Amino acid sequence: MMSLSDERLIHDPTEWDALVSQYRLDCYYEHAYFALEEVGIPEMFFYPTEFGTLIYPYLKRPIDGTSYHDITTPYGYGGPIFVGLWSLDQIREVRQRFLDYCRAEQIITETIRFHPLLQNVELGRHWCRSTQRLQATVTVELTDSYEAILGGFSKMTRRNVRKAVREGVTIRVAAPTEYEKFKHLYRLTMDKHEAAPRYYFTDEYFKQLLSGTLDAEVLVAELNGHIIAGCIVLYGSRFAHYHLGASDPSQLKVRPNQLLFAEMMRRAKEKGMVAMHLGGGTSQDASDSLLLYKRSFSEGAHTFFSIGTSILDEVAYEQLNRTFLTQYPSANDCKWFPVYRTPIRHLSSRGEETS
Known part of the structure; x- marks a missing residue:
C-alpha cells in the first residue's frame, strides 16, 4: 500500500466512528453501515488541512480474476464531505493526492452515491469526472x-x-x-x-x-x-x-x-x-x-439524489469492458457503471441505479 503523508487511510472502526461523531456525519457514514456490505473493504480517506478537512469513506472492492480494484459508496447515500472552506484549487490538489493513491493500488473506477440532505454533490462535481442528477x-x-x-x-x-x-x-x-x-x-x-x-x-x-x-x-x-x-x-x-x-x-x-x-x-x-x-x-x-x-x-x-462516476484507468477499464461484453453481449444495451459490473441476471429496462 502506498505510504501517505498528511492524509491517512482509516480502517479501524473506533477511529472511523470517532470522526463520524466529531463531525456529526450521518448514519450512512458509520463503519457499521459499510460493514453490511458483503463485498469490499471499508476504507476512509482522511485529509486534514489548515483550511478544512476532507472525509471520504468508500468500499474498496477487488475485481475478480484481476489485480485491479474499484471503489464505491454502499447502497444508500454518502460521498466525500468537505468541512471548512475549500477552493477549487484546493479540491484539485487533494484529488490529485487521492488519484496517486488509486494509481498505486490499481483502482480503476469510482462510483459515488451523493447524500441528498448533505448536498455534497455541489463540491463533489469538482471531485468526480462526471456527475448526474439521477432522481428526485x-x-x-x-x-x-x-x-x-x-x-x-x-x-x-x-x-x-x-x-x-x-x-x-x-x-x-x-x-x-x-x-x-x-x-x-x-x-x-x-x-x-x-x-x-x-x-x-x-x-x-x-x-x-x-x-x-x-x-x-x-x-x-x-x-x-x-x-x-x-x-x-x-x-x-x-x-x-x-x-x-x-x-x-x-x-x-x-x-x-x-x-x-x-x-x-x-x-x-x-x-x-x-x-x-x-x-x-x-x-x-x-x-x-x-x-x-x-x-x-x-x-x-x-x-435530489445524484451519482458521480470516474474512470481512473482508461486502458484497464476498456480492457475489462471488452472482455465482459464479449461474454455478455446483452449488456451492450445497459447504462450500468462500471460496465464490467453490470448485473447480468437482472438487466433492467432502465439500466441504472435507483435510490
Missing part, C-alpha cells in the same frame, strides 16, 4: 409541531391515516423475535414489484442491520394481532431515513402504510431528528407512483 427524493422537515407535519400531508393521505385508525390498525416497535416476519413481508413486496435481485438482501444483511451496532428499528403495523406492514428506520445525528419497507398486499385496503409513515415521522421528531428522508421512486420519471406516494407526505420537500 422526498424529505420531510421535522422542526414544526407534529400537528403541523400532519397538516402537510395531502388531503387523501390524511384521510387514509384516519381510515387506518378506524379500521383498528396500530403501530409499534417490533421485538427482535418479529424480525423474521418483517423479512417475509419485505420479500413478498419485492416479488410484487418484480424487484432486481440486488434488493433481496440476505439474512446476514438483516441480522447485521438490526444487531444494535446501528441506531435502527423496525416499526410494524398490526391488525387483529397480525403484522401487516413494516419498515426499517435508520437514525443519524440529525436525520432519520426510511430504509426498507414492506406490506402484505392483501391488507393494503386498510391503509397501514400511511399510518406507519405518520408514526415513523412522529418517532423521528421525538428522537430529535430535524428531517426525515423518504427516498425516491423506482425510476427517474416525475410521475413514478412511488415518488408521488412519498410526495403526498410533503409536497414541497423536494431533494
Whole structure:
C-alpha cells in the first residue's frame, strides 16, 4: 500500500466512528453501515488541512480474476464531505493526492452515491469526472409541531391515516423475535414489484442491520394481532431515513402504510431528528407512483439524489469492458457503471441505479 503523508487511510472502526461523531456525519457514514456490505473493504480517506478537512469513506472492492480494484459508496447515500472552506484549487490538489493513491493500488473506477440532505454533490462535481442528477427524493422537515407535519400531508393521505385508525390498525416497535416476519413481508413486496435481485438482501444483511451496532428499528403495523406492514428506520445525528419497507398486499385496503409513515415521522421528531428522508421512486420519471406516494407526505420537500462516476484507468477499464461484453453481449444495451459490473441476471429496462 502506498505510504501517505498528511492524509491517512482509516480502517479501524473506533477511529472511523470517532470522526463520524466529531463531525456529526450521518448514519450512512458509520463503519457499521459499510460493514453490511458483503463485498469490499471499508476504507476512509482522511485529509486534514489548515483550511478544512476532507472525509471520504468508500468500499474498496477487488475485481475478480484481476489485480485491479474499484471503489464505491454502499447502497444508500454518502460521498466525500468537505468541512471548512475549500477552493477549487484546493479540491484539485487533494484529488490529485487521492488519484496517486488509486494509481498505486490499481483502482480503476469510482462510483459515488451523493447524500441528498448533505448536498455534497455541489463540491463533489469538482471531485468526480462526471456527475448526474439521477432522481428526485422526498424529505420531510421535522422542526414544526407534529400537528403541523400532519397538516402537510395531502388531503387523501390524511384521510387514509384516519381510515387506518378506524379500521383498528396500530403501530409499534417490533421485538427482535418479529424480525423474521418483517423479512417475509419485505420479500413478498419485492416479488410484487418484480424487484432486481440486488434488493433481496440476505439474512446476514438483516441480522447485521438490526444487531444494535446501528441506531435502527423496525416499526410494524398490526391488525387483529397480525403484522401487516413494516419498515426499517435508520437514525443519524440529525436525520432519520426510511430504509426498507414492506406490506402484505392483501391488507393494503386498510391503509397501514400511511399510518406507519405518520408514526415513523412522529418517532423521528421525538428522537430529535430535524428531517426525515423518504427516498425516491423506482425510476427517474416525475410521475413514478412511488415518488408521488412519498410526495403526498410533503409536497414541497423536494431533494435530489445524484451519482458521480470516474474512470481512473482508461486502458484497464476498456480492457475489462471488452472482455465482459464479449461474454455478455446483452449488456451492450445497459447504462450500468462500471460496465464490467453490470448485473447480468437482472438487466433492467432502465439500466441504472435507483435510490
